[in-house]
Amino acid sequence: MVPLDLIAPAVLRRRAVVVAVGGTVLALLVGALAGLLTDPTAGTVLFVVIGVPPWLLSFAESRRRTWLAGTEIGVRALSTTKVDLTQLTDLGVLVSQVRGIRTVGLLVTCGRSTVTVPLAAYAERGIRELDLLALRKLADALIATGQPSALVFSELLVAQLRAEARGAGLDERPLFLLAAAAQEGRLAQRLGHDVVSRFVASME
Template sequence: MEAVPLSVPTRQTRRGCATAVVALLGVGVGAVVGLVVGLIAGSTAGLTTGLVTAAVLVAVFLLVSWAAGRRRLTLEGTTVVARTIGSKSVDLRHADRIELLVSDVRGMRTVSVLVAQGRRTINITLAVYAGTGGRELGILALRRLADAMAASEHSAGLVFSQLLVAQLRAEAKGEAAPERPLYQLAAAAPQGKLAQRLSGDAVTRFVASLD
């Protein structure tokens, strides 16, 4: 089956700026640390050590920013595959854990589903909201993900499938973001927490209330 991208639309310019900022931050931190180490040592050997330390820190920052920019998430049948430098996958049919996460960073709330199989864990972003608008996973991706969740052996799979189907129905009706299930879940989560898990019972009750 064709691989379906699982990525919320982003502005490439913003992503590029973020990567550049991380890279520049790495260069700055590396330079400062290298200078401090060199001054403390007060010798040619110390200066060399400082420069090596700076180079290592810069390399680490650049690697992190490069990997973040290359992260790709796809759904292949019922398997979610995350690729960065390497790859890992979770077959939703045999997932050990399926949880809903809501994070709140500077007024932007991100709704995602955490899936795990053994030691492999993947976080799938479903929507990002700010104010009364936001960005959401595409219709095809939501539909395929809902089907894959419905095939899961995990008890939460069917509930999450129903949640995504309800989101699709709201989009098909042309309802504004505040009327859509994912937005309502994000808005209902308590404020003041950077990231929080919503219990399976809470999600089940919410989905039941949509009928």
């Protein structure tokens, strides 16, 4: 099994603790104030309503894992979703923008199940990119599907792998270039096979 985690599990757990503590403190403050101004029951209800979402979010964040086993990709958060690349029906690249961070992920659809594998995240404060072994294994798994459409995405990952291996600058890294080319003002956008194919061809 090859981990495909863009962010280390230890970092996710620390983030989860911060979210849980912050949500609990806010829920306590609002609940206590409501209890004083109205009645204890209202305060308790507000405490639960405000506190539960951050607790669920922190629980999911602490459990979040992505992995590759053969041709099967697994993603775990609150629940676990697995897709087998041999049953691949659609591929795309998802570029999302949240709080100044652009994240590039591989959008994989097999039958009725879709998972996203984060490949890189770029921000002014720094970058995160999937490590070389994970990129290599994911590219190999795409090739193993035998589907022509998967080959283009495999070539994209191999190009990124080579750029990372030689320490290329950001302006030479395919995933960064895809993220930079994404339209401003959109939280998320999907780049399909045609767009990725033209992009890969332009790198040759």
